Amino acid sequence: MPIQCDIITQERIVFSGAVDSVNLPGAEGRMGILPNHSPLLTTLDFGEVYIRRDGGEEFFAIGGGFVEVQPDHVTILADSAEQADEIDLERAERARLQAEEIMRTGVKDDPERIAAVRASLLRAQARVEVGRRRRRAQPMGGGHPADRDKN
């Protein structure tokens, strides 16, 4: 039995469809969600969401937000979200380096600015990660995506 999954940002619907499972970065660590999961409300970390359907996997880079889980649906309300093949890897990589540079040198005593730069760093990291995964993951299949991370 599939579960309805929606990934929505304020700008658009990034994904909507029936899937077999959803794996996402929850506030307390990664979690996998199968149909008939008990109701859950949690904030989301920066990172990667992947869904399985029709024997394949699809990857998304998520920049925070939160998720509501009900037995028959998962609603991800993300602050930012892109599907893997929308990501411009070079650009994400540049943004990451830039943010790292600013973290090292620039901001010191402005907590709001630090938070903003930190957020953009994490977002860029998530994008780079997911963008790379897409390149390596061709063709689909093989081990658990989380395991591939460790190589």
Add this chain to the structure above:
Amino acid sequence: MATERELNKRIKSVKNISQVTSALAAVSASKASRAQRQAEATRHYARKAFEIIQNLAAQPGASAATHPLMMARPEVRTIGLILMTSDRGLAGSYNMNMIALADRFLTAAGKPARVITVGRKGRDAMVRRGRNVVATFDRIPDPPSFLDITAIARVAIDGMMNEDVDQVFIGYSEFVNLVTRQPVIRQLLPLRPANADEIPGAEYVSGVDVVKASQQSYTYEPNAEVLLDDIVPRFTRLQVYQSLLEAFASEHSARMVAMNNATDNAAELVDILTLERNKARQASITSEILDIVGGAEALKNM
């Protein structure tokens, strides 16, 4: 009767005006379609977020959501109203309709009200009517970003937290389509949708779609308190943002329609004036001929 020269002058100035109005109409049309896209894109997110709030509000027993911004107050002493209008006019009845509705609502509510205005037109109107305006915002960037409304939502949230107000409403024009918009007043805070008898001036407040709420208890991660502290203000901001997007889309489409009408009227006026000018010219030619003929006749008889 006006002379040909005077009429020519008037025709020229009407044509100039119609050039300005048609340019404004074209600018507004492109702004309206962009604002419409933006407002509609955010609707999905806002609707889902609202469903979650409904689910949260319906939580039974121990997992019930208790947050000062969610719970209805036992007694409503003071209300707050965020009123969204435009900075500039030339938008037909757009501002007037919104202000009139807000005014009727505040009068019907019959409670001390603190008014927060967004847009100069609403501010001026509320001040003129002697309402208690506690905060004003204008020159909101267009297109607005989420950051631009943070301060507006902040005033509403702080007002609730400090118990300056017990209920906050938001008035804006809802975008229906490019020729239709609907001024509405909705409850913003507390987030839990109230029953009609708990709302002062309820006949002017638009209902919210009732979503089927789930009765199953949530598991919260990390925990309910942290989560609600994050989600509840976020949803409030989201609702303010959505309202502003609707208001912008309404404003631009209202201006587009008003300016199109003005351009049409100008064209009609040019037609009428042209006819009149031709008549005036004809009359002057006729009278000149009569002069000549009359003169010739007079010479003949000498």
